[in-house]
Amino acid sequence: MQRLFPALVVVTIAMFAVAPALIVQAPYESTMGLVQKIFYFHVPSWIVMFTSAFVCGGAGLRYLLTGRSAADRVAVAAAELTLVFGTIGLMTGPLWANKAWGVWWQWDAKLTSALVLWLIFASYLLLRRYGGAGSEKLSAVVALFGAVNVPFVYWSANLWRTMHPTTNVLPTLQPGMRGPFWFCALAFLLLYAVLLTARIRLETRRTELDALYLAVED
Amino acid sequence: MEREKGPAVQLLLLAVLMSASLLAQRPSTEPPIVPARNMPPLSQVPPAGTQPQQLEGFVRADQLPQREQLPAAPLVMTAYAVAWAVVLAYVWSIWRRLNRVEREIADVSRRLSPGARS
Numbered sequence: 001m002q003r004l005f006p007a008l009v010v011v012t013i014a015m016f017a018v019a020p021a022l023i024v025q026a027p028y029e030s031t032m033g034l035v036q037k038i039f040y041f042h043v044p045s046w047i048v049m050f051t052s053a054f055v056c057g058g059a060g061l062r063y064l065l066t067g068r069s070a071a072d073r074v075a076v077a078a079a080e081l082t083l084v085f086g087t088i089g090l091m092t093g094p095l096w097a098n099k100a101w102g103v104w105w106q107w108d109a110k111l112t113s114a115l116v117l118w119l120i121f122a123s124y125l126l127l128r129r130y131g132g133a134g135s136e137k138l139s140a141v142v143a144l145f146g147a148v149n150v151p152f153v154y155w156s157a158n159l160w161r162t163m164h165p166t167t168n169v170l171p172t173l174q175p176g177m178r179g180p181f182w183f184c185a186l187a188f189l190l191l192y193a194v195l196l197t198a199r200i201r202l203e204t205r206r207t208e209l210d211a212l213y214l215a216v217e218d
Numbered sequence: 219m220e221r222e223k224g225p226a227v228q229l230l231l232l233a234v235l236m237s238a239s240l241l242a243q244r245p246s247t248e249p250p251i252v253p254a255r256n257m258p259p260l261s262q263v264p265p266a267g268t269q270p271q272q273l274e275g276f277v278r279a280d281q282l283p284q285r286e287q288l289p290a291a292p293l294v295m296t297a298y299a300v301a302w303a304v305v306l307a308y309v310w311s312i313w314r315r316l317n318r319v320e321r322e323i324a325d326v327s328r329r330l331s332p333g334a335r336s
Contacts, residue, residue, distance in 0.1 A: 034290035038297040045301065084308050091304070092297040099293050191305070198312050205319045212326040 008194050015187035022180035035099040038092050040181055043170070044188035045088040050150050052082040052192060053117065056124070057147020060140035069207065072136050075143050077199035079124045081192060082146070086118040101163055109156040110164035117153050120146040
């Protein structure tokens with residue numbers, strides 16, 4: 001992965017350089033008009049957040065089962081990125097809603113459950129920072145709980161009556177919008193891979209530093 | 219009997235004073251006359267009893283008059299700026315933390331090297 005990293009960075013930057021041109025050329029949505037263009041960053045950020053929550057939960061489960069510190073490092077890195085991409089989704093959504101719905105925020109099932117998911121991963125990081133020794137196992141359980149919560153957030157718009165569109169939007173996307181959208185989604189996933197690799201490296205180097213400090217004390 | 223007159227007169231006076239003050243505060247039943255501006259000429263005023271034209275159905279958001287629409291461009295630009303600001307701030311944060319850890323590793327490694335111990 002370390003050898004592929006520079007190539008991954010270059011491809012990601014190139015994709016994000018091309019993305020605005022594709023977004024501008026994509027057709028306008030008939031009722032919302034220009035503001036619908038937020039969709040091309042808003043939905044991919046949630047796709048990445050859900051992916052990251054699954055990565056974090058999976059790594060947490062692996063750590064609980066095997067006790068491997070490498071899995072714990074992946075879980076920490078993924079939890080931080082879940083929060084980063086969730087922040088993008090939670091901030092771009094209200095900007096879109098203000099124009100489309102006439103309100104910044106609505107306490108409906110979709111928006112509230114998404115906020116709760118974000119708060120679960122915020123609590124994971126707080127637990128890691130202030131939980132002290134042994135917080136790795138407890139936080140792994142929190143990560144697992146967060147990952148299990150993802151399907152509820154995803155299907156909440158179908159299960160309950162909400163202002164948010166259902167999951168039917170992506171399968172029925174116009175051909176003109178489909179290309180730019182999936183291009184942006186792929187760019188976001190590549191960006192996630194780049195950031196996750198860098199963040200895991202930081203965690204690995206911290207572990208090495210801790211080992212060095214122990215060697216100095218000995 | 220003379221004793222009972224005093225309070226009765228006082229009550230009567232109080233009632234008169236309260237009535238007078240209430241009358242003084244009561245707003246006029248006539249609406250204030252305000253000079254009309256941009257008023258249509260009498261020939262264009264619909265006759266009494268006729269209703270203004272009612273809307274049938276909804277008006278599409280993109281067909282609303284300009285003053286009733288929120289400008290979308292600032293919202294779209296803010297959304298993209300926010301997304302980029304969050305990503306760049308995070309990249310900078312990783313870079314700063316990684317640099318600090320690398321410096322510490324170099325420092326501790328120097329202390330651990332055989333030359334430094336002797």
